[in-house]
Amino acid sequence: MFSRHIHRAVPQGLRCALAVLACGWVIAPALRSGPPVPQDWFRTGTGLGVEKARLAAADFAARGEAVHPAARLFSDVLFADLEYSGIIEMVSKSFFPLRQPSVPAELQPAEWSAPPTSAHFLVFGNLSLAGTQLVVEAWLYDVRNPQSPPALAKRYRASVNPENSAEAQARRLAHQLADEIVSLLSGGIPGIASTQIAFISNRTGSKEVWVMDYDGANQRRITNLQTIALTPRWSPDGSRIAFTCYQKSGDTISAQICMHSMETGRSVAFYRYRGTNSSPAWSPDGSKIVFMSSMHGDPELFLIDVSGSNLRRLTYSAGADTSPVWNPRTGQQIAFVSDRGGTPQLYIMAADGSSVEKITLPDMGYVVDPAWSPNGQLLAFSWQRPTGNYDIYVMDIATQQLVELTRDAGRNERPSWAPDGRHIVFESTRTGTRQIWTMLADGTQPRQLTFAGQNESPNWSPR
Template sequence: MNIGKKHLLVNLRIFFSFFLLSTFACLTAFAQDWVRTGTNLGAAKVRLAAANFKPTSADPQTSDLKNAFDTTLFNDLSNAGIFDMVSKSMAPPLMPGSPQEMNLSQWSAPPSNADMVAFGAIGVENGRVTILGYLFDAKNQQSPQILGKQYTDIANVNNVRNIAHRFADEIIARLGGIPGICETKIYYVSSRGGNKEIWVMDYDGENAHPLTHLGTISLSPRVAPDNSRVAFSSLGKNGWSIRMYSLLLNRMVSFPSPGGTTVSPAWSSDGSKLALSASITGDPEIYTMNSDGTGLHRVTAFRGPDVSPVWNPKTNAQIAWVSGRTGLPQIYIMDADGANVQRMTDGGYATSPAWSPNGQFLAFAWNRKYGPGAPGGQDIYIMDIASKRWTQLTHDSGRCDFPSWSPDSRHIVFQREDGNGTQIWTMLADGTEQHQLTHGGSNSMPNWSWK
């Protein structure tokens, strides 16, 4: 790495660290059990069985594709967080492939005790896979069918996984009354060979691959609400600027980034606006602009760095961001025109706000006991905006940062740095069911797609 690049990296670390040697006031903890995100509403979970699908062809691909489908479907339904899944070891050793082959009493009886059963058949012919999927009410012998779907595509593992995602989302929507997230993507930064490129993976960590091949350092990917483009900040010959990757054209497209050090882009939920941080005047401030790069408008004007803006996706009328105007970084919210500024955190070191799609919560990284000799650690928290009550989701399990919400407001993806490096994790929005998604290299700054 040349000296100029190292100098820029040092400056970047300083810029994002908000002068780490400052002191702070500690915050007293309170209220840890008030959170209601849709994962802990007190309702009994539907007990759901997912039968292994019945193979209906002798094609050599059938077995591998069936295994991929069965595994993906079961994991998708488990990850939803709204079902009590029947373990495969407790399910009847049956593979009903059609409604005529389903014996509901075998599934509703112990040890399965299933309320609902997902089942079906998979076959391959002439290079195409056909999958028939059903959802039955195990307690309704007279009219049990809730769902019946047929899917067909070119026969390969990736397509079969996508079909499983679609079928799982259908089940989640029908039984949970909410859109599923199984077809969503996660965009993130991955470090390979000294460079940092923008990557994408399925919501469950599978099918990971790079989008960019710029040979430099790119950060903070943010996908547009219509999944057409990914905005991110990237280091070029003129410093840090906003760049744009088209998911429709599968290539970089031009974008008129403002001058100065320009970082941390964020889309409004209608896709018409971007918010970002730019040091056009020498001090990093929050700006907004149209999604085509026109109409640049300065929103903040206060000494100290202002970075990491994010819109209230429910209304697009407010922006949360991080400001160092009082010393250590804190989370603030304001109207989209800069009025009605409110400080949300009142101590420690708070960064990386993410606004829940339902507009109710902020997720952020917070070291509440930051300072020399303090026993604190950086964890993920969520805060109810109306009351400013917060709860801690991760607990002393490494340095956690950059939370991002799933479009159903019920899951959060984040990065965790520990002795094994930096990887991406996911969890339910109440902090339970934490799972590691990435394992190779260094992976950070995840952003969950809107749909």
């Protein structure tokens, strides 16, 4: 089933991968044709040498005093989204021409394509209020080909009301526009600016499940259990979050699987088992959950239909088996952590529990927190090598090539992939406290998202 050469994994491969990736890292070439293969670059380096699209984002004009703050926020959020997409080189505003267009009639393409601006693309537009509607007009032009029609010309509308301020809606629409531009410039792989991240925070005194926008905005608590909540995981359709909770039953308390509906904002009943139950993980079709349970004594992995029927035991080994994660592309394999060989290491098995294989790494140590990339080709994990701290690594499953994404910056753990496969969210103690960070999947552009309390166990939402 796995045509891998596990024992070939190797310092040699490691050096190659590091060298290739250190030389340069480009994802998909701008407007590439053919079927999208967003992670090909990672394994084979096919994107090497291709220029990133160079894009200028003009300040969006405010039509009327009332939308000034919204227009400013819109421009800032759009710029940050595009810059953090990983596939676009943003033109610094200090290289901008004096006049910035707000409608196509004001566009002077040559001013933008000539040095020092040297933009390939320009996005511009304006914001206005029409009654209770915030209206955003936006255009994307290929300024080196002034005769061609705009790559994008669109009007967005959003209702402004007491629950949704003009600023909140401007932020949302900026994320939408950024995602469409990223999709256009990366061969159809949409951006992640409208996604969210679930995580655990103790800032209210107990560990609860929190959710924030992908850039750290709008952090909000979604549980109030006042015990210990751990390991949140989004369902593949984004409608639910499964997590580990501590529940009382009579005079005893135990770790159980809890479920929260993002649609109703309430908890959804799930099944209770003996012993310690934790680490739920959804199958890619959302119909099953694999989780750790010690209901039979030893911590093993179990599979259950979300409807609650069909409980099946998947692992049989002395010691701990935990942290399961499905191959999101095929749904046919599950990676997990087991200490059956002495220390915790990664294993992959078929989704029915058969064909267990150990992932052999160049040296011993602790290997935990597997996270399977959206295209099914890569595994991110945290690894404490014998000489160091916990760091995030990515391994190409087929070739066993390894890339170290963090180094010499506190403990770095719990990676989770963004749905675009270009970004990873993780927890790090590099500031002295445990916080949530994101980075590009090559380890560049680390960005801190949380600052209050201790925060951990991030999980990136689907689109």
